[in-house]
Amino acid sequence: MNSTCSAPGDDRAPTTEQRFSAALHNSARVWRQALDRRLKHLGLGQASWMAIASIAKFDHPPSQTELAQQLGVEDPTMVSMLDRLSKAGFVTRQPSETDRRVKQIILTDAGRGIYQTVMTEAAGFRMEMLANVDAAKLLMVTEFLETLQAMTESTL
Numbered sequence: 001m002n003s004t005c006s007a008p009g010d011d012r013a014p015t016t017e018q019r020f021s022a023a024l025h026n027s028a029r030v031w032r033q034a035l036d037r038r039l040k041h042l043g044l045g046q047a048s049w050m051a052i053a054s055i056a057k058f059d060h061p062p063s064q065t066e067l068a069q070q071l072g073v074e075d076p077t078m079v080s081m082l083d084r085l086s087k088a089g090f091v092t093r094q095p096s097e098t099d100r101r102v103k104q105i106i107l108t109d110a111g112r113g114i115y116q117t118v119m120t121e122a123a124g125f126r127m128e129m130l131a132n133v134d135a136a137k138l139l140m141v142t143e144f145l146e147t148l149q150a151m152t153e154s155t156l
Contacts, residue, residue, distance in 0.1 A: 031129075038121050042114060047071075049118050051081055052090060052107065056115040061104035063096065090114060 014022070036046040044052075054070050055062060062070070068078035082105060085091045090111035096102040107115065130138060 035122055035125050038125055039118060042117060044114070047073075047081060048085060048090075049114065051085065052111055052115050053118055055091065055105050055107050056112070061094070061106050063102045063104055064093075065102075067105055085111070 032046055032050075036049075039046075039049055042049065051067065051071060054067060058066070058070075064078050064082060065075060067082075068075050071078070073081075082091060082093065086093065088110075089108055092106045092108060093103040094106055096104050
């Protein structure tokens, strides 16, 4: 029995929508887990390397709150994660020039180095996973997922 069925003991096959939802969630989860396994040599957990990558992708130094929202975590969780990244020398916090209460997060040279390693490893992993995927199907699925993301974000 598939865990996407609607009720315990329900032997009906899951609907396409249920299968899609489960596949979307599980694919994202196992993709991150597999990449995390490849990045173990960095000595950072998934939450840490994802935070570093997120900081690097902002077009401005993000505030702690912006970063927490981007990662989908609460502010106190973000503070403790940034404490660890700061202690490890990967980030610094600096007061905003416009609001001294706001702390902006800056990657250090070491943090940028970690980011480059993460991006290199992620690119290699992505190439391995997608090497035998039909380019037209990949484009179609990518465009669909981008549309779905935009539709979902519009409900937030």
